[in-house]
Amino acid sequence: MSTHQHYYVPAQSGWPIVGAIGLFLMAFGAGHFIAELETHASPIGLIALGAGFLTILYLMYGWFKTVINESNQGLYSPQMDRSFRQGMSWFIFSEVMFFGAFFGALFFIRMFSVPWLGGEYHSTATHEVLWPNFEAIWPLTTTPKGDTTQAMPWHGLPLYNTIILLISSVTLHFAHVSLEKGKRGALKVWLSLTILLGLGFLYLQVHEYIHAYTELGLTLESGVYGNTFFMLTGFHGLHVTIGTIFLITLFIRILKGHFKPDNHFAFQAGSWYWHFVDVVWLCLFIFVYVL
Template sequence: MKKHQLVKYYYIAEPSFWPIVGSIGLFCTVLGFVQILHGGSFGPYLTGFGVLILLTTMFGWFGHVIHESLQGLHSPQMDRTYRWAMLWFIVSEVALFTIFFFALFYTRLFTIPELGAAPFEFARDLLMTKGPATHQYLWPHFQAEWPLLTNPDPALFVGPKAVIETWGIPALNTLILLTSAVTVTWAHWGLKKDNRKQLVIGLIATILLGLIFEGFQAHEYIEAYTELGLTLHSGIYGTTFFTLTGLHAMHVSIGIIMLFIILLRCLKGHFQPEHHFAFEAVSWYWHFVDVVWLFLFVFVYWL
């Protein structure tokens, strides 16, 4: 491949049908998932069909964009457009995780003290409610604590026997993800210096670390379900635990796929030291995943 140089003109992409196709796939996926939640018989089929359309859209659309880039059609303005798009995508992901973290904080700071008449005066003042009365008339034997092992109504939701040990797999996974942030940055430096060996080794190491992280996460989930009684149905702690960690694990899986595709493109020589935003976008995403895990480790596993 010839050395890529950004030309100084405003590039306008050709009209594309992929946005419409992708919207149809997203609509089918969401509608099918809603049907699954409501026990609809055609829900799984509709969801699968929607996911298939989405995968086809990504393969076709991204492939078209890659072809444009390899032809040298992307102008500096197009490069800035992609950067802003990736930035706002990450902002939307930050907003998504923020919602679930707020749910966790609300539960810990307001709901649990309210039901257990715990001495969190600031929480009751903000809610303008009668904590002791709620505790007395609804669940007088309930004790406010976190992690919540005994739910207000144990007959309805049996609490877990124990929770995941902070300084076991979670601490190890933290070290693994932090190390992967170093390896992907090292790979980026290799790309900037046109050191292909360093680039490939760094990417392979990052992918392997991500897979190890996912393996430990799966082992942790198996232990939680089979030995600790910590499940999605074991009360608010189990719900928030699996929602937050599961959402993060899904993002790690997506990041691994993205890194693998970037590795294949690197092996084909698609990137140059001065033109490699696709690599940068994936590295931004991976660093975002790392930062989110730090918050999870502190507020879900540790505190």
């Protein structure tokens, strides 16, 4: 007679609605905040953006707490564990597609739009009409209005941040190995170092943005180069922020004695996400800063 594993079905939850509200506020706030930079209107966008970010933080706290409590109560079976793994895999795949869209836009602009405006692909007449004095170079440091800006160099803060994220992947790997070997002390040290490196990355990125706005004249209004630069690096910074919160949550759980060498998928999920964020940054560093 065959036996079936118990599969826990959670009760109805309001957390998805909270998440939808938070994401809506962030999208609404971000769009209006960008518009307010040009018009200097009331900071409704910034307020909505901040409210959305706080809502997402509340969502992460509440939803994480619910899942942790369910796990500690022994409600999850191996089949549920496989569902978690599949869910995290699909989530990361969706993030790959998310960044793939932005990288695709960057490649299309550089490989097709810029040469086309420069007169290639038999578009000389169109080039003369749309932008007669256009120079087909990248990055585009001159906007259609005639404003000029400077490109962000790859050395300096971007290079430091690249080194920081590469080191953070190594420290997180050592933390994972320590957990699998039951070395709780080493686990805490390596994970705390990873968190500090993540915070250091965010700190330097803020300084990079300040440098871009105040010294280079590189803003969201700096044509297609400024748009792609801030969209790609900004969304990546948001993902680093989420990943750092994830790691801090894992660290708190470790302090409470959670996770075992043979049962720690939450830690694995955090590692997958962090390594994915690191790989995205390497692509960013090469295609946005270096090339």
